[in-house]
Amino acid sequence: MKTRILFFSLLIGIYILLSLSVNAQISRQEAIDTVMNYILTDDVIETSNIHLSDSIVVNDSLTLYDYRKVNLPYDSNWVFFIDSLPLANWDHECFYLFMNFENGSYQTVGELRFPQNLNDYYEKVSFAYEIEEGVDTTTYVYEDLGVDNLAVNDNYYAVLYRRRCIK
Numbered sequence: 001m002k003t004r005i006l007f008f009s010l011l012i013g014i015y016i017l018l019s020l021s022v023n024a025q026i027s028r029q030e031a032i033d034t035v036m037n038y039i040l041t042d043d044v045i046e047t048s049n050i051h052l053s054d055s056i057v058v059n060d061s062l063t064l065y066d067y068r069k070v071n072l073p074y075d076s077n078w079v080f081f082i083d084s085l086p087l088a089n090w091d092h093e094c095f096y097l098f099m100n101f102e103n104g105s106y107q108t109v110g111e112l113r114f115p116q117n118l119n120d121y122y123e124k125v126s127f128a129y130e131i132e133e134g135v136d137t138t139t140y141v142y143e144d145l146g147v148d149n150l151a152v153n154d155n156y157y158a159v160l161y162r163r164r165c166i167k
Helices: 002-022 028-039 042-047 138-145
Strands: 049-053 061-063 069-071 077-083 094-100 106-111 122-127
Touching: 028 049, 028 077, 028 094, 028 122, 077 122
Parallel strands: none
Antiparallel strands: 049 077, 049 122, 061 069, 077 094, 094 106
């Protein structure tokens, strides 16, 4: 009789432990720690501006600044926006990391655009560059590339030529 009670108590204990881990939810801080310590490389972190959604995103898709949509892979997502070239104007390479709120699995999606309402619904996680409002970021990009001879020259012109073939 004692062995049956001990056996059932052990079985119930194992069941409770397993059910707790199945229903685990990833907190905001756990998501940040996982992405910063285990998913992104140091090089990406040092050269990118990283944002995280204020809350869990449960929509079917994410709207970008030009109203294009990116499908969300999970029912409940922590959405990281990683701007790989924060000093460049748009459209340039960036990516989204979607982390499943339920179990921590993740998917990345390459893009060229930032999310709609970036400044309103996303918080800074890690910033390689702080961009001052109203400052032309083009000079930062050239400085970063080591180009320093951008003196204005009124003698330079661009010629645009378009040939249209008509049948």
